[in-house]
Amino acid sequence: MNQTKPKLWTKDFIILSLVNFFLTLIFFLLNATIAVFAINEFSASTSQAGLTAGIFIIGALIGRLFTGRIINSTDPKRILVIGLIFFTLTILLYFVDYGIAFLILSRLVNGIAMGTASTVIGTVVAFTLPASRKGEGIGYFAVSTALATGIGPFIGLYMSQHTTFNMIFIFCLLLGIISLATAFFINVPIMKTTETKHENVGFKLSSFIEPKALPISIIILAMTLCFSSILSYINLYAIELGLVETASFFFVVYTASVLISRPFTGRLMDKKGANVIMYPAFIVFGAGMLLLSSASNSVTLLLAGALIGLGFGNISSIAQTIAVNSAAPHRLGLATATFFIFFEIGSGFGPSLLGLVIPTTGYQALYAILGIIGLTVSVLYYFLHGKKERADRMRIAASKG
Numbered sequence: 001m002n003q004t005k006p007k008l009w010t011k012d013f014i015i016l017s018l019v020n021f022f023l024t025l026i027f028f029l030l031n032a033t034i035a036v037f038a039i040n041e042f043s044a045s046t047s048q049a050g051l052t053a054g055i056f057i058i059g060a061l062i063g064r065l066f067t068g069r070i071i072n073s074t075d076p077k078r079i080l081v082i083g084l085i086f087f088t089l090t091i092l093l094y095f096v097d098y099g100i101a102f103l104i105l106s107r108l109v110n111g112i113a114m115g116t117a118s119t120v121i122g123t124v125v126a127f128t129l130p131a132s133r134k135g136e137g138i139g140y141f142a143v144s145t146a147l148a149t150g151i152g153p154f155i156g157l158y159m160s161q162h163t164t165f166n167m168i169f170i171f172c173l174l175l176g177i178i179s180l181a182t183a184f185f186i187n188v189p190i191m192k193t194t195e196t197k198h199e200n201v202g203f204k205l206s207s208f209i210e211p212k213a214l215p216i217s218i219i220i221l222a223m224t225l226c227f228s229s230i231l232s233y234i235n236l237y238a239i240e241l242g243l244v245e246t247a248s249f250f251f252v253v254y255t256a257s258v259l260i261s262r263p264f265t266g267r268l269m270d271k272k273g274a275n276v277i278m279y280p281a282f283i284v285f286g287a288g289m290l291l292l293s294s295a296s297n298s299v300t301l302l303l304a305g306a307l308i309g310l311g312f313g314n315i316s317s318i319a320q321t322i323a324v325n326s327a328a329p330h331r332l333g334l335a336t337a338t339f340f341i342f343f344e345i346g347s348g349f350g351p352s353l354l355g356l357v358i359p360t361t362g363y364q365a366l367y368a369i370l371g372i373i374g375l376t377v378s379v380l381y382y383f384l385h386g387k388k389e390r391a392d393r394m395r396i397a398a399s400k401g
Helices: 011-042 046-073 076-095 100-128 131-162 165-183 194-199 211-241 250-272 275-293 298-326 329-400
Strands: none
Touching: 011 046, 011 076, 011 100, 011 131, 011 165, 046 076, 046 100, 046 329, 076 100, 076 165, 100 131, 100 298, 100 329, 131 165, 131 250, 131 298, 211 275, 211 298, 211 329, 250 275, 250 298, 275 298, 275 329, 298 329
16 A cells, blocks of 8 residues: 555655755854854944844745745746855855945845745645645655754854854855755756736735735744744753753754654644644643743753654644645745745744843743743634634535545
């Protein structure tokens, strides 16, 4: 029976996952170090350093908006190669010393290139995966993002302590060149459709955003806002707890739990639907955040990392599958862009918003509040998507019966 299964691990799928891993790794590596670079090299103020880090997200959003609009009306491989050339060239701008304003501009255009290339990758992967294994396939693909999320900041912080910033930029440049070189070996199908010609006329909102992907994108916005507290503040929280050495293993445990669970949850979604995964994942994520808020030793801190990985790691991949499944084939690029726009808004602006709250709440209370929010998002999910999916599955079951 397995022999009749549509193939997932094609050459193109592996290359696209690898390029996605490199791009995401560069993003998180630079995100963890660029603020310090701005302060050390240009005597930037705290607000300027924050802008240097955050403006990359704004660039990525711009890139996603326009790429999602045009991807179905042209050759995706051409857009991907142009995006990767642009991305690699804009990494060179980090070597140029023209002051903080030029660095901020460099981050903006580097972000636009990243948003362009990664939107093409996500769209092509979703388009080429067999429908019967889409949840499983996106789950495997999303592992490349999860790995980069954990490894990127670790490499960035390690290199910033043991080498120069120029070496960090050289490393990123090499990864960009490798990504560009491998992209030439993929075969990307043209996704051009007759519907696109009519729908891309004018500048209405639906020309840039897929309305059917908005409900699940709102869910991922709420969850990435909660999760951004981990990426940005776990080290500071660990210092407060006296668990700095353990914190370095937090993302190792997080990534391991994602790697172990993703293959099973993807298959389960394809067979039983998203609700079977999403509701438990909200509960597990909330429990992990609450455990983190009360962590007092290494065991509880790492157990919290495992639970958060099981929760958020699966919510993000299943939500991405829901987003692409919600759209018509000719709007797959817009659905992918919509999902990642909301994902990046939560990830990019979450730390700044939460940073305003921390002086009042402290880290422990913050993680407890976010844990409760994570649990209550399950109710929002029910009204935005879960109820509809349940009704659809019951209707399909009734028609078969």
